[in-house]
Amino acid sequence: MNVEVSGRMVAKVGRAPVIELRDVSKVHKTARQMIRAVCGANIRIEAGEFVSLLGPSGCGKSTLLGLVAGLDQPTSGTITFDGLQRSTSDRRVAVNFQEPALFPWRDTKRNVTIALENRGLGRAQVDAQAERALEAVGLSQFQNIYPSHLSGGMKQRVMLARLLAMNAPVMLMDEPFAALDAITREQMQDLVTRLYSARRFSIIFVTHSIEEALFASQRVIVMCARPGRIVHEVKLDEGYPRTFDWRLSDKVAALRRELHQLMRDLDAGGSGGEDARV
Template sequence: MTPKISFRNVSKSFPLKGGDFLALDRVDLDIADREFVTVVGPSGCGKSTLMSMAAGLTEPGTGDILLDGAPVAGPGPDRGVIFQQYALFPWLTVRKNVEFGLKLMNLPQDERRKRAEHAIELVGLSDFADALPKTLSGGMKQRCAIARAYAVGPQVLLMDEPFGALDALTRVQLQDQLLDTWSRERRTVMFITHDVDEAVYLANRVVVMAARPGRIHRVIDVDLPYPRTEEVRLSPEFSRIRNEVWHSVYHQAPAA
């Protein structure tokens, strides 16, 4: 079966004074259709660069990035991108923010409204559809950003530390909300995080990256049942996997 997303021998360098900086070095990774994969690693390991290339926002230096076996040639509606910053239009309501991408697709107004309402319901914001972003909490703003990404019907969700700026309680609540939405819609998800607990709690697999240069260090299966619950989070098996990921992230041997 063809993977949904494939990174094939991907390397990326950035020019610096005195010479190029090798950010990613020969990365090979496959993500299956409908799989939820988290990517975790030390600061500077190239997590966000990897996701940016999958989104078509950055070109690889060498190697190939494939979506359903076809090369990624730039951004497209088949990939929804969600960043740590909400990037909502402050003068538009929740509904209008969610409809924005649909308007760019030249969909009829009735179809835009139908798809926006469905996405807003998915993230639990139906009661706030007519609210402006300034009236929303940080967690609600991020849910609006997720709804906007879902509304255009992407095959893949690319999420770059979307909960990183939130308080601990809101972060846990949004993790559960995201998994509930994913269980109903089952899009392929590549989720970047620096939080080991979050990486394990969400994923089918955790990709651990090593830094300088960025490369795949380990891929760890998370054999925990869905739906993920507080009982799962407190289970001995969760602790075992979490400790395995933690050790892989923070006790790596230096690159050769």
């Protein structure tokens, strides 16, 4: 685990990782066959770490995220939080999916407060937390607007505000910006990294965009399909917030070429001799 002391990150010895996957596999059973969606995944996420899962569609990224979220259970292997195994979802984990899960009959503020209801909090406290979260994502002036009047980027900001209001130490984000246009997507990447820099929660971010993974995260874990396996890892030492110039730097360009070639090779090589069916 890392902690921040006077603006610098130092190691804290003796603490378990906030999330650890040990030999995690998931097999989906159909009427005709069993398909290995994830095979033998081993991942450690330290407290305050931003990790991206990168890979093509169908490689098991979302399946793996669902297992961490407690939305499904692994066929084999273990998943622990702070060294303890748990089998159901809990309030330490906030999840953001690709499609904004907003209720059309609730305005922006009430779409955020829904994450805080039934927690024994008073209405004033719930409202205050929601308002702070909306201010953090730049939506203070849109509290009374309904989802039908929000753009795609604004809907994702509402979802992000909901996650912030929950104050969970772990955020799981499943391609939340995939449906946005290029400029809005960059703006949302900037927003997430700024919020991460300020709060230092742990993030697992699923994406199929090489550029997005490199810009946002401290560590990129590459997965391949058929079956879904972890095949490569890239560490980035650039601090936060990250600038547009860094996005265009020679270092990022070299890493982008490396990962692009790796993913092309993996696609050309298929499963490397293993079949997804069992």
